[in-house]
Amino acid sequence: MNLILTNARIFTCDPSQPWATALAIANDKIIAVGSDADMDGVRLPNAERINLNGAFVTPGLIDAHTHLLSTGYALQRIDLPREPSHDLVIETVRRRAATTPSGKWILGRGWVRVPWSADGTPSAADLDPATDAHPVAITAASGHALWVNSAGLRQCGITASTADPYGGQIVRDATGAPTGLLLEEALGLVYDKLPPFTFAEEEAAVLGAMRAMNQAGLTGTHCMDGSGGIGSFQAYQRVRASHKQTLRVVKNLPAQDMDAVLGAGIRSGFGDAWLRVGGVKFFADGALGPRTALMIAPYENQPANYGMRTYEKEQLFEDIGRVNAAGLSAIVHAIGDQANRDVLDAMAAAAAGATPGLRNRIEHCQVLHPDDIPRFAVQNIIASVQPIHATQDMQVADLFWGDAARAPTPSAASPTAGRAWPLARTRRSRSLIPWSACTRPSPAGGQMAHPGRTAGIPSNA
Numbered sequence: 001m002n003l004i005l006t007n008a009r010i011f012t013c014d015p016s017q018p019w020a021t022a023l024a025i026a027n028d029k030i031i032a033v034g035s036d037a038d039m040d041g042v043r044l045p046n047a048e049r050i051n052l053n054g055a056f057v058t059p060g061l062i063d064a065h066t067h068l069l070s071t072g073y074a075l076q077r078i079d080l081p082r083e084p085s086h087d088l089v090i091e092t093v094r095r096r097a098a099t100t101p102s103g104k105w106i107l108g109r110g111w112v113r114v115p116w117s118a119d120g121t122p123s124a125a126d127l128d129p130a131t132d133a134h135p136v137a138i139t140a141a142s143g144h145a146l147w148v149n150s151a152g153l154r155q156c157g158i159t160a161s162t163a164d165p166y167g168g169q170i171v172r173d174a175t176g177a178p179t180g181l182l183l184e185e186a187l188g189l190v191y192d193k194l195p196p197f198t199f200a201e202e203e204a205a206v207l208g209a210m211r212a213m214n215q216a217g218l219t220g221t222h223c224m225d226g227s228g229g230i231g232s233f234q235a236y237q238r239v240r241a242s243h244k245q246t247l248r249v250v251k252n253l254p255a256q257d258m259d260a261v262l263g264a265g266i267r268s269g270f271g272d273a274w275l276r277v278g279g280v281k282f283f284a285d286g287a288l289g290p291r292t293a294l295m296i297a298p299y300e301n302q303p304a305n306y307g308m309r310t311y312e313k314e315q316l317f318e319d320i321g322r323v324n325a326a327g328l329s330a331i332v333h334a335i336g337d338q339a340n341r342d343v344l345d346a347m348a349a350a351a352a353g354a355t356p357g358l359r360n361r362i363e364h365c366q367v368l369h370p371d372d373i374p375r376f377a378v379q380n381i382i383a384s385v386q387p388i389h390a391t392q393d394m395q396v397a398d399l400f401w402g403d404a405a406r407a408p409t410p411s412a413a414s415p416t417a418g419r420a421w422p423l424a425r426t427r428r429s430r431s432l433i434p435w436s437a438c439t440r441p442s443p444a445g446g447q448m449a450h451p452g453r454t455a456g457i458p459s460n461a
Contacts, residue, residue: 002044006036008052060219068223069232072205078108093130108138112289124150124180144287146182156193167310202235210247220248230257240275252281252331267327279329283310285339293336317346324354335366
């Protein structure tokens with residue numbers, strides 16, 4: 001495609017020439033940026049010339065943290081608000097049950113806490129009135145908790161005698177019986193029992209997610225799919241081979257498949273402009289919503305709860321060292337201040353044997369001890385933050401973390417930002433990165449989350 005665009009307001013991201021009015025594209029690559037007059041000297045065969053009549057043009061956005069395949073599935077499932085009413089939950093599940101064959105799973109996502117429960121956590125008994133003919137599982141917006149009805153617990157064989165997996169918890173009542181809430185690694189007790197997707201279903205989900213992200217202005221993403229294992233990377237390769245891909249993807253491979261990745265000799269950067277390997281993705285802790293993020297001090301009003309370590313600390317040190325030595329960056333989820341400290345320590349220990357040029361990063365960095373903030377710059381660690389957490393988690397963070405929630409963000413050598421799809425759903429345009437980072441509105445509107453710590457906006461934007 002050869003194209004010349006004129007009479008536009010083009011933001012270039014080039015400090016030496018931040019604004020332009022025209023650009024030329026040859027064979028799908030931008031070859032010239034400047035004034036309308038500059039384009040008179042550009043000669044392209046069969047070029048289409050378009051007058052944009054003053055429209056704004058920006059380089060495509062690259063979201064640094066998405067779960068591409070999960071987003072595709074989420075678009076097909078029940079979508080609950082962050083604090084749904086009980087009536088809304090029951091009605092939503094009932095509507096889906098009415099069109100779903102008996103015995104087939106009903107899946108959904110979106111809740112953070114439920115207002116009818118004293119501690120904000122739901123139970124199987126809350127879901128059971130919606131249907132007794134279908135197993136139901138609804139993932140929290142964070143992806144770190146799963147709400148299951150009684151039929152789902154029975155189908156997965158989760159009982160009072162089922163042991164908690166390492167790094168996970170089956171929430172139980174006073175008698176030891178499962179309540180219907182699963183945390184962290186315990187989600188696998190259900191996920192592993194779900195019927196597998198066909199190749200066609202996976203590819204349809206990937207393409208659906210890509211279209212949704214394109215509509216939000218994204219042209220590229222760093223993908224963090226973990227629960228799907230290496231299978232999600234295989235799905236992306238099939239989509240790449242089909243020539244239907246509309247989003248450039250940097251794929252971070254899951255730690256549970258690390259031995260296979262290392263055995264194949266894959267290194268960071270392997271691939272092409274449309275699909276390439278970023279590094280290996282680890283999880284050091286849980287999340288704020290289910291109070292499983294690993295903290296130095298206990299949660300507010302829960303003196304025995306410090307969160308949850310989802311990766312054995314000594315093993316994390318060893319495995320980050322292994323992947324760095326093999327030429328793979330370490331990409332580590334860490335939300336709580338203790339988890340971030342552990343990861344910074346592990347990356348420091350790995351540095352001596354690491355392959356030069358790697359881009360280790362910590363995902364989220366949501367709450368940090370002040371002593372650890374300078375370490376990001378000193379150790380050259382990327383702080384991959386999601387500004388949406390500053391707004392959508394504002395009230396819950398104050399409730400669960402207190403003063404720790406107001407710690408400043410890292411002085412990182414190379415900060416990057418993401419929207420955390422599907423946590424930030426496609427229909428909510430104001431959860432886009434620039435909006436949350438620059439304005440910090442509270443979920444209810446009006447109040448600003450931590451004023452004085454907003455990102456800058458380019459002049460004339």
